[in-house]
Amino acid sequence: MEWFKKPKNGLVSQQKKEIPDGLWTKCESCGEIIYVKELEKNLWVCHRCNFHFRIKSKDYIELLLDEGKLEEYDNNLISTDPLKFKDSKRYPDRIRDSRKKTGLNDAVIVGIGKIENKEVSFGVMDFGFIGGSMGSVVGEKVARAIERSLERKIPLVIVSCSGGARMQEGILSLMQMAKTSGLLAKLYDANIPFISVLTNPTTAGVMASYASLGDVIIAEPKALLGFAGPRVIQQTIGQELPTGFQSSEFFLEHGFLDKIVERKDLKKTVSLLLEYLLPPAKTS
Amino acid sequence: MNGQYLDFEKPILDLEKRIQDMKDFASGESLELSREIQLLEKRKDRLLQDIYSKLTRWQRVQLARHPLRPHSLDYINLISTDFVELHGDRGFADDKAVVGGFGKIEGRAVMFIGQQKGRDTKQKLYRNFGMMHPEGYRKALRLMQLASRSGKPIIILVDTPGAFPGIGAEERGQAEAIARNLREMFRLKVPITINIVGEGASGGALGIGIGDRVLMLENSWYSVISPEGCSAILWRDSSKAPLAAEALKLSSFDLKELKVIDRIVLEPVGGAHRNPKEAADILKREIIKDLGELSELEIEELLQKRIEKFRRMGVFSTEEYHLPERGEPPENIG
Numbered sequence: 001m002e003w004f005k006k007p008k009n010g011l012v013s014q015q016k017k018e019i020p021d022g023l024w025t026k027c028e029s030c031g032e033i034i035y036v037k038e039l040e041k042n043l044w045v046c047h048r049c050n051f052h053f054r055i056k057s058k059d060y061i062e063l064l065l066d067e068g069k070l071e072e073y074d075n076n077l078i079s080t081d082p083l084k085f086k087d088s089k090r091y092p093d094r095i096r097d098s099r100k101k102t103g104l105n106d107a108v109i110v111g112i113g114k115i116e117n118k119e120v121s122f123g124v125m126d127f128g129f130i131g132g133s134m135g136s137v138v139g140e141k142v143a144r145a146i147e148r149s150l151e152r153k154i155p156l157v158i159v160s161c162s163g164g165a166r167m168q169e170g171i172l173s174l175m176q177m178a179k180t181s182g183l184l185a186k187l188y189d190a191n192i193p194f195i196s197v198l199t200n201p202t203t204a205g206v207m208a209s210y211a212s213l214g215d216v217i218i219a220e221p222k223a224l225l226g227f228a229g230p231r232v233i234q235q236t237i238g239q240e241l242p243t244g245f246q247s248s249e250f251f252l253e254h255g256f257l258d259k260i261v262e263r264k265d266l267k268k269t270v271s272l273l274l275e276y277l278l279p280p281a282k283t284s
Numbered sequence: 285m286n287g288q289y290l291d292f293e294k295p296i297l298d299l300e301k302r303i304q305d306m307k308d309f310a311s312g313e314s315l316e317l318s319r320e321i322q323l324l325e326k327r328k329d330r331l332l333q334d335i336y337s338k339l340t341r342w343q344r345v346q347l348a349r350h351p352l353r354p355h356s357l358d359y360i361n362l363i364s365t366d367f368v369e370l371h372g373d374r375g376f377a378d379d380k381a382v383v384g385g386f387g388k389i390e391g392r393a394v395m396f397i398g399q400q401k402g403r404d405t406k407q408k409l410y411r412n413f414g415m416m417h418p419e420g421y422r423k424a425l426r427l428m429q430l431a432s433r434s435g436k437p438i439i440i441l442v443d444t445p446g447a448f449p450g451i452g453a454e455e456r457g458q459a460e461a462i463a464r465n466l467r468e469m470f471r472l473k474v475p476i477t478i479n480i481v482g483e484g485a486s487g488g489a490l491g492i493g494i495g496d497r498v499l500m501l502e503n504s505w506y507s508v509i510s511p512e513g514c515s516a517i518l519w520r521d522s523s524k525a526p527l528a529a530e531a532l533k534l535s536s537f538d539l540k541e542l543k544v545i546d547r548i549v550l551e552p553v554g555g556a557h558r559n560p561k562e563a564a565d566i567l568k569r570e571i572i573k574d575l576g577e578l579s580e581l582e583i584e585e586l587l588q589k590r591i592e593k594f595r596r597m598g599v600f601s602t603e604e605y606h607l608p609e610r611g612e613p614p615e616n617i618g
Binding site for chain 1: 449450455456462463464466490493513519527531532534542590591597599600602
């Protein structure tokens with residue numbers, strides 16, 4: 001059984017905290033033991049049950065953008081501690097640790113890239129950075145991504161992965177929902193398409209703002225999607241939640257999602273949708 | 285006060301009781317006690333000033349939830365005439381946790397939207413404790429769009445412990461309903477004034493909270509999460525809510541400092557519940573002031589400024605931020 005134990009120095013990079021770091025790993029959903037290299041080849045999707053492992057923001061850039069290239073903007077925006085938030089761990093320490101752990105400066109990467117030759121303003125969130133939570137920096141970067149769409153008249157594509165607003169910035173985090181939605185009102189009036197891609201999980205403050213405001217909204221299979229956290233709902237109603245509650249499939253069933261798209265089909269689906277959403281003169 | 289008081293109000297209540305006893309005794313025995321009563325009244329005023337000038341954030345949260353605090357319909361009835369309540373989202377139901385309708389302030393027609401709590405148990409259940417479902421946000425949006433089309437300014441009264449977290453709410457798209465309101469409220473072509481009168485919990489409050497002016501009553505709170513919710517997440521224990529209230533900086537004074545609200549509306553000494561009429565009069569003056577200023581603007585300018593107002597919110601650094609030293613020594617030294 002030595003086999004299944006994770007070696008201390010695995011073959012994959014030790015920084016990939018979100019991703020299993022041994023030779024073999026167990027599927028969270030069906031329990032299948034999978035060879036990590038196979039899993040990687042399969043875009044981190046379980047070959048047996050189709051469970052989509054959570055991947056990093058950089059992986060989505062690789063997956064969705066032509067040549068895996070993003071002209072990144074606003075990476076110099078850094079969270080401060082406007083509330084001097086009192087917690088078991090101080091907020092600046094939390095930020096520092098997350099930056100070190102993920103190599104990111106905050107929970108979203110934004111910039112300009114191409115999807116099958118169509119230029120888009122692109123944003124992708126990273127759950128590894130304080131649960132993908134939205135504070136002032138995430139809100140500002142998403143706002144600027146929307147503004148770049150407006151200025152250049154190019155579509156907006158945002159891949160969401162977030163537990164919601166960042167508690168440590170209090171009311172300022174809540175206001176990022178308003179900020180981003182206000183700019184999306186402008187984008188809507190300018191008739192510029194916005195495709196929202198939901199991944200596991202997208203909930204609360206992010207789900208209740210820009211993630212829900214796409215002209216077309218698609219999601220990876222079996223992602224946790226919703227407003228309130230399952231635990232909160234369970235406590236409120238005092239009974240077990242039905243199976244499949246708040247999943248991508250649940251969202252589709254209730255009319256809040258256009259389509260569930262497997263990771264391997266994500267790029268071509270987004271590309272095709274862009275083609276349909278863009279005005280005729282601009283498709284080429 | 286019918287035995288409905290908060291811990292820190294107790295000394296005031298005791299004094300009020302003594303004053304009343306003395307008055308009763310004096311009238312029964314035809315004794316001249318007016319000087320004594322006057323002295324006690326003065327003492328009470330000083331005590332009120334004293335207690336209410338140094339409230340903690342948690343005490344203000346408690347005041348915002350005071351059982352006798354005026355609710356949205358109380359304010360609507362006190363500041364307007366000819367209120368016509370309108371119902372339903374035209375799709376699913378009439379959410380009783382939110383009320384809306386046309387009314388007149390000093391003869392000027394406006395649309396009121398307010399989250400509504402109940403006072404007794406039956407009413408609380410009927411109003412679902414002021415926690416809206418998706419159909420509530422859709423009802424509010426329908427009425428706001430009606431106001432926009434008929435050129436009537438919108439006056440919003442926020443008072444909610446949060447959007448309802450339940451199975452039905454998720455099935456009917458709580459997140460979508462709130463998100464849509466956030467976007468659509470930026471597109472309403474009439475002035476909107478937001479007035480936080482009690483509790484402003486998270487997305488549930490913000491879902492009707494986009495406007496040209498945002499005011500908070502002195503003893504209301506507005507936050508990304510309730511103190512109980514924050515406490516449960518941080519300390520796995522909702523009883524640390526007073527600590528969470530401090531950490532979240534959720535008082536009207538905090539939000540003014542964080543540039544999230546435009547003005548604080550001072551309440552009568554001792555809180556709005558001690559004098560609802562006076563509280564409503566003060567709020568009415570503030571609303572009239574806002575409506576006056578906002579109606580001067582062209583619609584284009586109004587909408588542009590509304591987006592810019594929220595566009596500015598947030599605090600971050602563009603420099604390499606020099607983090608303060610660690611709070612505690614790192615684990616596993618050596």
